[in-house]
Amino acid sequence: MNVADLQIGMFVCRLDRPWKDTPFPLQGVELNSREDIDTLRRLCQVVYVDAHRLVSYDPHQALTRTELSGSRFKSSMRYADTVPIEEEAPRARAALDTASKIVDDIFEDLASGRELSVEHVEQAVRPLVASVLRSADAFFLIEGLRRHDNYSYNHAISCSALGAAFGRHLGFDEETIFSLAAGGLLMDVGKTRLPESLLQYQGTLSPDDVNTIRSHVEHGLAIVAESDITNQDVLDILRTHHERHDGSGYPDGLAGNAIPVTGRMLGLIDTYHAMSSVRPYRAAISRHRALRQIYAARGSLFQAAMIEQLQVCLGVYPTGSLVELSTGEVAIVMAQNQVRRLRPRVAILSTPAKQPLTDFRPVDLMSLGNNETVDIVRGLAVGDYDIDAARLFLQ
Incomplete structure (x- = not known):
C-alpha cells in the first residue's frame, strides 16, 4: 500500500526498509494517531497492511483477558497522574x-x-x-x-x-x-x-x-x-x-x-x-x-x-532516556505523550554540535508548530557525548 493511503485503525506489518532504521520499537505498528501515519509517510513509500488485524486496542485488556484469566490478579484500576x-x-x-x-x-x-x-x-x-x-x-x-x-x-x-x-x-x-x-x-x-x-x-x-x-x-x-x-x-x-x-x-x-x-x-x-x-x-x-x-x-x-x-x-523512548534529535541536539525525555508516543516532552541539553548548554530548554515535541518538525533520531546510552544532565537538573 502506498503510504498516502494509510488511515488510523490499520495495522502495518511490514515496511519497505528495515525496522531498525525507524523509531518504532516493534516489528509491526498500530496506527492510533496521525503522528504514526506522518512518521511512516516521512520514512517510507510503500508499506504492507494486515487486513485481518484492525486496531481495537485497550492497553489494560490485551494481557489481562488471557494471561490473567482465572488468577487472583484483578486488573481493574485506572490510574492517572494526579500532580504535574x-x-x-x-x-x-x-x-x-x-x-x-x-x-x-x-x-x-x-x-x-x-x-x-x-x-x-x-x-x-x-x-x-x-x-x-x-x-x-x-x-x-x-x-x-x-x-x-x-x-x-x-x-x-x-x-x-x-x-x-x-x-x-x-x-x-x-x-x-x-x-x-x-x-x-x-x-x-x-x-x-x-x-x-x-x-x-x-x-x-x-x-x-x-x-x-x-x-x-x-x-x-x-x-x-x-x-x-x-x-x-x-x-x-x-x-x-x-x-x-x-x-x-x-x-x-x-x-x-x-x-x-x-x-x-x-x-x-x-x-x-x-x-x-x-x-x-x-x-x-x-x-x-x-x-x-x-x-x-x-x-x-x-x-x-x-x-x-x-x-x-x-514508551518508545522511556522517561529519563537520553536521545539525539534530528537537529543534532542531545535531550532527555521528561514525560511521555500517550497520544503521540514518538513525540514526548524533552529537555534539550546541548547545542547541535553536542556542546553542553549552561541551562536546559524544555520542549514538547508534540506541540511544535506545523512548520517546525523535530524528531528523535535515536536513543543514547548513559555517558554518550559526556552530557551530564544531572548538572543542570539536580543542583
Whole structure:
C-alpha cells in the first residue's frame, strides 16, 4: 500500500526498509494517531497492511483477558497522574534519596550476617510507590538523572520503581503494586552471600562459577524466610525472576504460565534494567535499544503479551532516556505523550554540535508548530557525548 493511503485503525506489518532504521520499537505498528501515519509517510513509500488485524486496542485488556484469566490478579484500576511532573519531581527525588540510604543499610546488614529488616523494606518502598502512583514520569526522570556508582543498589531501587510503574499500568490494586515493588527491591539480595570478586568478574565464568551465581536465588529465599516475610508475590518474584518463557531459565526450568505473573513481570524488568546499565563486563546500551532487543526475544525468552505491555508502559523512548534529535541536539525525555508516543516532552541539553548548554530548554515535541518538525533520531546510552544532565537538573 502506498503510504498516502494509510488511515488510523490499520495495522502495518511490514515496511519497505528495515525496522531498525525507524523509531518504532516493534516489528509491526498500530496506527492510533496521525503522528504514526506522518512518521511512516516521512520514512517510507510503500508499506504492507494486515487486513485481518484492525486496531481495537485497550492497553489494560490485551494481557489481562488471557494471561490473567482465572488468577487472583484483578486488573481493574485506572490510574492517572494526579500532580504535574514539576510538582512531583522534588518528592520523587526525596523518595529516591530515602530508598538509597535504606537499601545501603539493607545490603550492609545482610553482608554482615544480620537479618533483613522488614521495617526497612517498608520504609524504602512505600514512599517510592506513592510517588510512582502520583506521577511515574517524575520518578523516572529523576531516576534517570542520578549518578549510579553502585550497580547492586541502583538495580534494586530501579527494579522496585519499574515494578510499581508496571503494576500501575496493568491496573493492579495498590497493595499488589507494593508487593511488586518490594519484590523488585529484594530479588537479588541473595547476591550479598556471594563473593564480591565473582560478581565483579569481567571474564568468562566457569560452569562452577555460573552455578554459584545462580545460587543467589536460593540464598535470597533463605534471607527472606529468616525475616518472616510471607508475602506470596514477593516470594514468587525471588523464586522465578530468572525463569524464562521457553523453559530455558533457572532454577526450576518453568515455562509459560507455570511462571507466576509477578515473576514474569520482574524477570522482564530485571533484564531490561540490566541491559541499560553499566556492568563490570560491558557498557550500557540505550533504553530504547534494550526494549528492541527484548522484543526480539518475544515468545521465546519472554511472554510476547508481557513484552508488549512493558513497551506501552515505558514508551518508545522511556522517561529519563537520553536521545539525539534530528537537529543534532542531545535531550532527555521528561514525560511521555500517550497520544503521540514518538513525540514526548524533552529537555534539550546541548547545542547541535553536542556542546553542553549552561541551562536546559524544555520542549514538547508534540506541540511544535506545523512548520517546525523535530524528531528523535535515536536513543543514547548513559555517558554518550559526556552530557551530564544531572548538572543542570539536580543542583
